[in-house]
Amino acid sequence: MAIEVTPLTPVFAGRMTGIDARRTLAPEEVAAVDAGMARYAVLVLPGQDITDEQQIAFSRNFGPLQNGANATQRRPELRLDPAFADVSNIGKDGTRLARDDRRRMASLGNRLWHSDASFRVIPARYSLLSGRIVVTDGGNTEFADMRAAYDALDARTKAEIEDLICEHSQIFSREQLGFTEYLPDERAMMAPVRHRLVRTHPTSHAKSLFLSAHIGGIVGWPAPEARAFIRDLAEHATQPPFVYAHKWTQHDLVIWDNRTTMHRVRRYDDLNTIRDLRRTTTKSDGPTAEQVAA
Ligand code: OGA
Numbered sequence: 001m002a003i004e005v006t007p008l009t010p011v012f013a014g015r016m017t018g019i020d021a022r023r024t025l026a027p028e029e030v031a032a033v034d035a036g037m038a039r040y041a042v043l044v045l046p047g048q049d050i051t052d053e054q055q056i057a058f059s060r061n062f063g064p065l066q067n068g069a070n071a072t073q074r075r076p077e078l079r080l081d082p083a084f085a086d087v088s089n090i091g092k093d094g095t096r097l098a099r100d101d102r103r104r105m106a107s108l109g110n111r112l113w114h115s116d117a118s119f120r121v122i123p124a125r126y127s128l129l130s131g132r133i134v135v136t137d138g139g140n141t142e143f144a145d146m147r148a149a150y151d152a153l154d155a156r157t158k159a160e161i162e163d164l165i166c167e168h169s170q171i172f173s174r175e176q177l178g179f180t181e182y183l184p185d186e187r188a189m190m191a192p193v194r195h196r197l198v199r200t201h202p203t204s205h206a207k208s209l210f211l212s213a214h215i216g217g218i219v220g221w222p223a224p225e226a227r228a229f230i231r232d233l234a235e236h237a238t239q240p241p242f243v244y245a246h247k248w249t250q251h252d253l254v255i256w257d258n259r260t261t262m263h264r265v266r267r268y269d270d271l272n273t274i275r276d277l278r279r280t281t282t283k284s285d286g287p288t289a290e291q292v293a294a
């Protein structure tokens with residue numbers, strides 16, 4: 001079957017057909033997905049009715065996987081293999097998480113614009129999100145193109161931010177929502193990591209803004225000034241012309257490049273409906289900045 005991509009906005013995001021994620025891919029097919037990702041940054045592959053094993057095998061075509069389970073998800077509570085980020089609203093027994101469940105409160109961080117795993121020294125490259133059970137009312141996933149957002153900055157701002165280094169931690173994103181209750185070992189796992197604010201894509205050489213709700217500071221800047229500036233940049237970068245809103249159909253497989261996009265989920269009635277989305281994540285090429293010992 002011929003591989004085709006239809007653009008979803010004038011700027012980025014495409015709908016790719018002609019790939020069967022259940023099968024072993026030929027090298028040309030892997031290359032076509034990578035080329036589509038370099039061009040569109042977000043690809044929607046409809047009709048991919050895959051198992052967890054198939055999702056893992058398909059994802060491995062694009063590099064080593066990063067564990068999706070994070071510090072507030074305790075091993076015995078995991079519903080899925082730790083390779084997955086469980087972005088559903090259900091627990092191991094298949095019932096909806098209660099309103100005050102810690103896991104639910106921590107996952108509300110996904111409502112803020114972010115780049116996956118930007119709080120890790122080696123952040124995420126691709127995220128692959130499979131829609132197993134989707135909701136029709138709310139629950140869209142929105143994506144913003146950080147290349148177009150970078151390009152639209154004025155020359156003075158581009159020069160000012162070129163070498164800035166930001167500090168990222170899940171502590172920073174969650175404190176924005178008032179979530180601060182951590183167990184002692186969790187806090188230690190969330191020490192801030194450093195990343196460049198401007199990244200250059202290794203193959204397309206396009207520059208992009210590496211923004212994320214996980215940012216809590218800029219190295220060398222007073223914290224409030226850094227946070228106010230990061231907010232300004234994020235507001236600029238998520239204006240409607242840079243955004244694609246994905247309305248889910250069951251068995252959509254959506255792939256995005258965390259190096260060049262941000263995303264967020266919109267509100268839905270998670271106390272009364274079930275939404276089961278499962279994410280696998282590949283690792284980025286390496287650290288984007290030198291780290292300091294905690
Ligand atoms: C994610 C995420 C958004 C969603 O999987 O990384 O942020 O729509 N999910 O659930």
Ligand code: MN
Nearest residue numbers: 110114115116
């Ligand atoms: Mn995410």
